[in-house]
């Protein structure tokens with residue numbers, strides 16, 4: 001299997017061999033620039049569609065079909081940049097090292113909290129035409145719900161209520177501490193099916209991840225949304241959800257996909273429309289407390305970049321628990 005993509009402005013081809021080994025490399029053939037993703041898998045190698053050069057999962061050239069037997073060309077001296085990668089939760093995670101920090105350790109793939117071994121899982125992805133910071137701020141924004149996700153069965157702007165949520169610092173991020181979920185949400189329905197105290201925890205973790213974990217006794221729903229930069233003005237939202245509930249419900253995955261896609265496309269539309277205005281680089285008014293998570297994100301990112309420069313520990317913008325109040 002071969003799939004071409006772009007991450008951080010770099011063309012990447014992800015491949016999976018028949019033995020289940022995943023590999024990621026630069027999606028440009030070193031011969032004459034053909035994207036390797038137009039090729040095919042030949043055993044454990046990627047074969048370029050143009051002249052059939054073959055590259056193993058490490059990016060080493062193994063075969064150049066046009067070479068005569070006594071050719072002096074040493075194929076194994078030819079290679080294509082290979083990126084560390086790993087498969088998890090239905091995704092291939094590719095690590096793109098910082099060219100300024102060649103000895104940077106490869107971070108582990110962030111695990112999706114999965115308290116039981118039996119669960120169902122879905123993945124959704126969509127492209128998002130906006131800059132990465134605006135995509136991330138859109139992801140953690142608590143006040144857009146009644147306007148962007150308006151619907152008669154979900155909630156409307158007329159049903160806005162005051163919320164007070166407590167946040168605490170966690171490594172590289174912040175957590176909305178476990179709280180009883182708002183009862184005007186889909187959780188209300190879940191709670192009818194599974195009575196008991198329903199607790200929700202929401203984390204944001206640098207660089208780009210939002211986790212939401214819902215638990216009622218042994219029943220859980222866990223999801224992760226990431227916004228990944230493709231270029232300066234385009235990102236990709238990936239949403240992955242797992243749950244061990246509703247085992248009796250037929251088409252549960254289809255249902256989750258339907259609602260997941262609906263929410264994702266509502267967010268996408270709002271952020272893409274906002275990006276039209278942001279092209280004019282307006283000054284933004286981040287208000288307390290509804291925009292405080294956005295402020296934390298910018299501060300956290302700046303603190304992380306500072307700590308990389310200075311080598312000092314990250315100076316976390318949250319010094320302890322804080323309660324934010326807003327209407328949504």
Ligand code: FES
Pocket residue numbers: 029030031032033034048049050051052053
């Ligand atoms: S361009 Fe890839 S083999 Fe020639």
Ligand SMILES: [Fe+2]
Pocket residue numbers: 144145148149267
């Ligand atoms: Fe949203």
